[in-house]
Amino acid sequence: MDPTSLLTRTRIEQAAATLHRHVRRTPVLEVDGADLGLPGVELVFKLEFLQHGGSFKARGALLNLLTRRVPSAGVVAASGGNHGVAVAFAAQRTGHAATIFVPSVCSPSKLAQIALHGAEIRIAGDRYADALAASQVWQRETDALAIHAFDQVETLLGQATVAVEFEQQAPSLDAVLVAVGGGGLIGGMAAWYQGRTRLVAVEPEAAPTLTLALAAGHPVDAPAGGVAADSLAPRQVGALMFPLAQRHVAQAVLVSDEAIGEAQRTLWRVLRVVAEPGGAAAFAALQSGAWPVKPGERIGVLLCGANTDAVQFPAA
Structure with a gap:
């Protein structure tokens, strides 16, 4: 079966209705590009x-957690950090136990958030792929419900609801730039937009997972390094999202670690937005010129994560 047949606009609308009372409808911020060095x-x-x-x-x-049966053993997930935080939060909200496997590159801020939501943390290996392998062994031993970070139909449907909201809030965009790790977010958004708005995938040069997959015609192993390794560096993009990317992602571009860091600094300096490296990657493509814009364009940018200790506050 073509996996894209499971990711229809009707099913995404149903997912949005299911999540309506459980997630925040996050706002949009319209900014004159001149404020960020992009006049016109x-x-x-x-x-x-x-x-x-x-x-x-x-x-x-x-x-x-709202649409699948959860056994008494609870749920298990592997994550570079943000998915682990999300699963821990969702499990706590729905009254289930959660065990989260993370690699050693998981940032302290993300570990703290996972622990805050009551999940058990297990560190396994140096990269996401190591944590995933360990979580799969544990799942077979316990029969816990595995929640994949990106290669799971329900995960993709949930992430697709970002696009439902964004299109309602900003219906006339020339393009939308989205950071890519395993591809759950851009895959879900591609299933919703279906080419009606240009989707641009942005990846770190040190983790060109989708770029290499598109060149090969199928998911392939990619390097998994760089400043955003805890959020944008799986071994491969998901098999479920890949056909959607082939059909509906207009372009994939790469940004350097330096460009990501500069994007973080600009977002803080101009907008007072604190973004983690993965969360700033999409804007980095604009600021660095990796994806050039034309005067008169109206461009959407996903700022997708802020789990970082980049800004320090005095101790209480």
């Missing part, structure tokens, strides 16, 4: 980092 362009930021758990991933995690 209007930018519309979707502030998805204001979602429960600090990223869009709460949507997919909650949809899994």
